[in-house]
Amino acid sequence: MHDQQSPATEAPTGAAATGTGAAGAGAAALPGIAEVRAAMTAPGRLFEMDEVDVRGVRTRVWKNAPPTLREILDISRLHGDAAFLVYEGDRLSFAEHYARAAAFARALIGRYGVAKGDRVAIAMRNYPEWSVAFFGAAVAGAVVVPLNAWWTAAELEYGLADSGAKVLVADAERADRLAGALPGLGVPCVVARGDGAVPEGCEAFEDVLGDVGDPAAASLPDVAIDPDDEATIFYTSGTTGRPKGALGTHRNITTNPVSLAYGVISGGVRAGRSLEELTAPQRRVTLLSVPFFHATGCHSVLVTSALQGGTVVMMYKWDVRGALELIERERVTGFGGVPTMAWQVLTSPDFGEFDTSSLTGVSYGGAPAAPALVDKIRERLPERVPGNGYGLTETSSVTTYNGGVNYLERPESVGPPVAVCDVKVVDPSGAELPPGEVGELLIKGPNVIKGYWNKPEATAQAFVDGWFHSGDLARLDEDGFVYIVDRAKDMLIRGGENIYCAEVEAALYEHPAVADCAVIGVPHEVLGEEVGAVVVPRPGAAVSEEELRGFLGERIAGFKVPVHYWFRGEGLPRNPGGKILKTRLREELLG
Structure with missing residues (x-):
């Protein structure tokens, strides 16, 4: 995925935004x-x-x-009974998470024959089980393959086949989506967050974990892991062509x-x-x-x-x-x-x-700010x-x-x-x-x-x-x-002049009525491309094409000011990482 990333946690003893401190410095x-x-x-x-x-x-x-990641999981255990993962009514402590990850690692090795270097795929929403599966597979020596939970069944099949996954861990929604394809793929599936029933050939996550036992007695399987061993396969956003x-x-x-x-x-x-x-x-x-x-x-x-x-x-x-x-x-x-x-x-x-x-x-990324x-x-x-x-x-x-x-x-x-x-x-x-x-x-x-x-x-x-x-x-x-x-592919060239979408979008965001926007290229017989803007107004706000043209004309060069405008009441299409799908926008608006 080629885009900006948000360190969405905060600071010190590890990593993320303090967000404080500098305002008054000379x-x-x-x-x-x-x-x-x-x-x-x-x-x-x-x-x-x-x-x-x-x-x-x-x-x-x-x-x-x-x-x-084994050392990180070991360090996490030292935080004991403090809450690590909170989801609706569920609270999983660091000690409980460690014990569950250790149990899952042992199950992958003993129940499914996962060996070092085998791929274990995860396809689910942000549930606590995602983390248990991730760390469990990693300390078992597997290469973890997080699949996009928004993908269609065909896209999920592609990820499983391309990675050569030996085991799939999925939530009930993804398992149902893939139910017809799993037998042909020959990939056993462990289903989390189900209602008790699982597709044929699948097992429930809790059944695979079994009796986790006392967290204080939990231990990780004895698998030697080196810093330069393969650990993950994250698929790129795939806004064009097959994801890599x-x-x-x-x-x-x-x-x-x-x-x-x-x-x-x-x-x-x-x-x-x-x-x-x-x-x-x-x-x-x-x-x-x-x-x-x-x-x-x-x-x-x-x-x-x-x-x-x-x-x-x-x-x-x-x-x-x-x-x-x-x-x-x-x-x-x-x-x-x-x-x-x-x-x-x-x-x-x-x-x-x-x-x-x-x-x-407040930390952010994933798109120009x-x-x-x-x-x-x-x-x-x-x-x-x-x-x-x-x-x-x-x-x-x-x-x-x-x-x-x-x-x-x-x-x-x-x-x-x-x-x-x-x-x-x-x-x-x-x-x-x-x-x-x-x-x-x-x-x-x-x-x-x-x-x-x-x-x-x-x-x-x-x-x-x-x-x-x-x-x-x-x-x-x-x-x-x-x-x-x-991005190079998003740069517009109007009559030989380079126009960078991020600059125009930043100017649009300065208008108080603009909640969201995207700038795209519109084909032109003479100039090659003209600038188009897709605008989502703030709730209750009204803004016209003429008003935006005048507003932008005071902030950016005239050739950068959009000449085509589309106003939308709903949000812009984005991938799960928050990146605007401009290819889809162009298809919707320009055919």
Whole structure:
């Protein structure tokens, strides 16, 4: 999936947004990014780095990162009876989760013959069983294959066949969807959240777990796992063509919590706060608004919370009022998702009815964020500073992070790369471009995945000498901050002039009547393309085409102002990661 990722948890002792701290700092006295990095990564510090060989490439790594998911699960056990997963009336403690994951790992090995390297697929909503299956399969030595729960039966069949899954763990809805195909695929299915009946040939999750026993006596199976062993296959969003399986290692996924912590904390260090203060244990409660089956939900929320001892609060599906109710009831400290979700919560007419004082931060990604969102957060949540991250499925979520004083200084940026990552911007020939020039963003680091599952040609094109070719158009400033300009395929060319959709969309979001929007190219015989805008007005607000043209004409160059407008009462089509499906929009509107 090529898009920005939201570190949707919060901060310190692990990773996510403090969301506080930088607002009042005097910019003139602030240290530079390089100075902060040197202080944070010095020998003996939490973020000390080492250098190792990863697939023939010398790579900087976090010296103190847990080597595999097994170690993260072991660490999570130390949080004992504290709540780890909250879903409606269910509350699963860290100790209970550990015991259930251990039991499931043993069942995979003993009941289904799963061996190291076998694939175990998961197809379900955000239920506690998703996490149990994920960690259980990982510590059994399997490669976990999270499948998109929104997929059709045919798409799920593709994921199972393409990955060569040996076992499927599904919720009842997905199991029913696949009931006709499972016998032909020859994949045994374990069904969670059923009503007692399961499709023929399937077993109930609780029956497979059996008697979990005393959590204090639980033990993991004895399977040797190396940091560079394969751990996950996350399928890309598949907005065009068949999705590709991004093959990640244990090192890839366990790098992310430390990278996220580094990104968040660095903003506070720049503002003059001590590393000791910023890494002091704090109770984190994250409202999960994105799926576990994408890198943000799994890497940046689930795995990070397991390491930190943070609570993950899940929803059956995204609902603004429901989110506000959970923020109040569970004393949520952080939420996020894509920028639209943050907008919806902060501009909800119900916002004032609920106690949101527990919130310490708002983090978002998955789509370009309009700088005006900062003002809305400051208005609704004084003293809190938002965080915005950038990453991709192929970079195991976080590559850059912009938070604290960094965000206040440069809200248009997604921040500098974390210390173990290198980035560069290149032209079509591969030559590196100087700061300020737009080109393709390349990324190198321990977070870059191994390649695409069973797709050697695609792997060879995208991964070269340790560098991942993101396909994203970006520029760097003199201080190394990254600015995502657009996806190459979404860039419009009108009469020879490049128009970046993100810039036009950011300007549209500044209009008080605009709740959501997307900019697309409209074919034109002479110019090649013209700019079109799909706009969702805020509830109760009215805005005309003429008004938007005049509003935008004061903010962006005339050739960038859309000449075609569509107004919709319902939301824009998005994939589960929050990315707008512009291909579908074009098909609906232009045929």
